[in-house]
Amino acid sequence: MAVPTTAPFANRHVRPATHRANRDPAWARWALTAVALVFLAFFLVLPLLAVFAQAFAKGGAYFLAAIREPEALASIRLTLFTVAVAVPSNVVFGVAAAWAIAKFRFPGKSLLTTLIDLPFAVSPVISGLIYVLVFGAQGWFGPWLIEHNIRIIFAVPGIILATTFVTFPFVARELIPLMQAQGTDEEYSAVTLGASGWQTFWRVTLPNIRWGLLYGIILCNARAMGEFGAVSVVSGHIRGETNTMPLHVEILYNEYNIAGAFAVASLLALLALATLVLKSLVEWRQTGTA
């Protein structure tokens, strides 16, 4: 639909450019390749290198100390906990939404598909803000929550909610087109052979969508661990309590603990690199078997 975060891997086959008429002159090939690589070097490679260079600017010992510091560890724990709740929720949602949209016909289907993409069009800051409006002290449920001594905003539940919101479409948008393309023939066969609904899902549908699902989970996970704007609004920045890793990076950076900030940031950068590697593997796997 509207906001492709990545190229759908179904389209990624390579056609060898052997045709003479399509071949650009050598100088053009060199020039364009050079322009592209220099552009990418400045905008992608240098920032990435800078993260690791700064992280180790004060040596390995400082780096280790920075990431072993209790508040850093607390932020890692909180980030992992948030991801452990938000990602599975969105996986269950994505599978359910794709099942309903791809396997059945009903009115309003394209509207529903558009609404699922909506969170991608919302600024992260606004994604946080809307939860403050609902659960904050001055929000709709604020007085009631205070009365019952439940904290959502400036607490872990708010962080989880905001993270869930910003990563909401990732799994669904991967699965919907995939399951639509696969159609219903296999499920129909399974049902006529006497399989129950759950058996059909586990034994027929899930094996067919596993790579697309994994792809969606990888992207969802990366965004969930790295989300900054939305979480920043709802967290309240309580050290050791409501700081996720990106927020901890911000605090260290603003305190001019540059090496410490980059030490934690380098963990997130590693996560990004791992994401890219996994994503490419899944894509190659997908095009290989397609």
Place this chain on the structure above:
Amino acid sequence: MASPRDSRSILPGFGLSLGFTLAYLGLIVLVPLSAAFIRTAGMSWHDFVVAVASPRVIAAYRLSFGASLAAGFVNMVFGLVVAWVLVRYSFPGKRIVDALVDLPFALPTAVAGIALTSLYSPHGWIGRWLVPLGFKVAFTWTGVFVALTFIGLPFVVRTVQPVLQELEPEIEEASSTLGASRIQTVTRILLPELMPSLLTGFALAFARALGEYGSVVFISGNMPMKTEIVPLLIITKLEQYDYRGATAIAVVMLVSSFVLLLLINLLQKWSRRYHAI
């Protein structure tokens, strides 16, 4: 959609999956989003205008929209070049470069923000060469533009790349047998064919840049009236407990995003117009 209606309804789980989808969508997305609009609807027109059109807010719009447009445009040009090179040419390490294009999607924005700031600050790897030339990037408009270019980089590449890949080589051959030069083939055949995807990529990069926060706040310097982007202004208002002001600005941004989303959908319909067979 060849299978008959019967085969669809024979599958179980429609009620459960659709019910859960709607409930989850409602609770996580629709109800909270509607809160912004409902809150704003409670404001008087005068208060609303004051909140969304004060000079400081106007300056923020201009920065956000201007820098996002500029970044989107730069990405359109370089994104096309990158997509072209990745699809048409081969060079060592191409697969790695291809994978790396998605880095801005994968790298947490705060990390990108501090990395770019350290690069372009007066002592940074790039800044130390630029500053002596009188060219300041960090803590200026240019810094905002650099961060937004980074964040929008993959969009054009990833929308143009598959279209370029699927383009039949025969249309270029046809053009050349008809006597067109390579330049004529590129400008008259290839660019028009790629235009819808280029514009879509541009619009996506622009939309993303408008709402971007994490990668910008570190490098922008956050000077009111000068380098304060709209999302930051919303946070500032929130921190001052000006919920109404923050929400009113948020509504303006939400409406802009939704209009953009609509435009992008129309663009994609347009691009399918010539291809529907």
Place this chain on the structure above:
Amino acid sequence: MSIEAHGIRKKFGAYTALDGVDLNVPQGKLVALLGPSGSGKTTLLRIIAGLEFPDPGSGRVLFHGEDVTDVPAGKRRVGFVFQHYALFKHMSVFENVAFGLRVRKRSHRPTNASIAERAHRLLELVQLDGLAGRYPSQLSGGERQRVALARALAVEPKVLLLDEPFGALDARVRKDLRRWLRRFHDEIQLTTIFVTHDQEEALEIADEVVIMNKAHVEQVGTPQQVYDKPASPFVYQFLGNVNVLRAPALAGSLRRGLRPDEPAPDGQIFVRPHDIEVTPHDAGGSGLSAIVRHIHAAGPQARLLVEQVQTREHVEVEISRSELTDLNLRVNDLIRLRLRQTHSFDEDYAI
């Protein structure tokens, strides 16, 4: 304009597409390059067009005696029609046809009025003038094909090259369009080469057929020549149905013109299903004894699948419906087969 190709070789990596191919197309002829997929026919056409180049030092392409081997496609003045049309999707039919004129250098470019005039005249020629404002996506397959043809003709090519021109169309349109192409060629008399894998298509409309197989030319000739006098087992099998019988099976007085005492030759005997005569077994005389296994009688001709008694080889036989009625054949009937015309490629064994 005549087209010649001499000693063309083309390799794609380890794969040899053309292995020393010669071709000679006289001025004004309609020539079919016929062969199975992978035989090199499309590569040859693309080399003639200048879309592909022969391997360095391997051969030459001559247009009207002039060496064009290194001339790029745009300068050869060839009209090329692609299998999937390759129409410019963002341009109207009219603009597609006008494209070749619009991209000319200013000094050679006709005025807008004469471009329009010529485009409309060509669209009239291909019977599409009413559709000038449409986009390719709004046309049927046959209409797209004709737009592609008009576009190729707009630059006044000296040669028309068509790559599987009817390959992507359904059977009915295909037949209409190929007859139309023949009439069209008779009208404009432009040297034309088309590539096809459909023998019926080639035999029906071409003046001359070039049969290709595995990077080589197998035979060149008029449709009648190649059908009646195939130069190789491949051509025999490629052009129409054929039974391949082991020669020893024919020992004895099974064939007309063969004396009973002649030694049984080795090798294979080729016989077309319609060149076999069927007589009832009890009528006596010479012939191969066979049992009817299957009768397929839908269509103008009846096809029989019979099994030779002696060798148990299966043979396909085609007889007319009236013969079938006269013979009153049933499955498992015993019959005699007489081979009216056979062919062998054994050198010292020719009929």
